[in-house]
Amino acid sequence: MTASGDLKSRLVEAMPNLRAFAISLCGNADKADDLVQETLVKAWNKLDTFEDGTNLKAWLFTILRNTYFSQYRKRRRELADTDGEYSSRLSVQPQQQGHVDLQDVSIALNELPDDQREALLLVAAEGFSYEQAAEISECAVGTIKSRVSRARVRLAELMQIDSGDDFATERYGSAVLVSGDPVTRG
Amino acid sequence: MPPQAVDAVGRRLKASYDRMLREPIPDKLIQLLESLERSQASNENGTHPDSDDESQPDTHDGPVQREE
CATH class of the missing domain: 1.10.10.10 (Winged helix-like DNA-binding domain superfamily/Winged helix DNA-binding domain)
Incomplete structure (x- = not known):
């Protein structure tokens, strides 16, 4: 829990990967950002369980996927019909x-x-x-x-x-x- | 399924994923990290973040903290 500045920079470094993984898992950018936020809060609250020297990104991914499978998967199914909407939203960014x-x-x-x-x-x-x-x-x-x-x-x-x-x-x-x-x- | 088709899928997936990796990080995620850091700093100083209107992160087990 020391050197939070360093830790923050490592979290920021992992953020694009967490986002890309979340977007790909959820198929929905808004849900993905919620999922990443929730992952960050959870990770921060149990930083003392992170073993220094191990792979921070893998640790974060574990938290993210556990959150996804416990909370988001159901919601994703409910959103199944919006896939096309998501895609069209992506495609309107010239x-x-x-x-x-x-x-x-x-x-x-x-x-x-x-x-x-x-x-x-x-x-x-x-x-x-x-x-x-x-x-x-x-x-x-x-x-x-x-x-x-x-x-x-x-x-x-x-x-x-x-x-x-x-x-x-x-x-x-x-x-x-x-x-x-x-x-x-x- | 020919192996080269399967390889092609892998390449396309990687290319798409790498483009997502290059997207800028949304401000709200950076702001969230900063607020977590502020809360931690307050805790380490042994003071409550009374000048801070944000809750401490360990009170957030449910809904995600939103900032605008």
């Missing part, structure tokens, strides 16, 4: 053209079962190891591997990606190729 691409992936992500989506995000998007992801999700490493694998296949089916470099055929939205140019911050 300064962030990358969201056109995100929209397609995020809609497809929403079709995945919660546990598969979580596993895929932790490993394929966030870059945690299978072992770290298993610890965060409180399940066996083999379970994570199987979830990630099934999620990848399902996502590929949903997005109708036929081959590695051909994104032209997609079920969702406009098939816009994003070349990977850096997106300027708004």
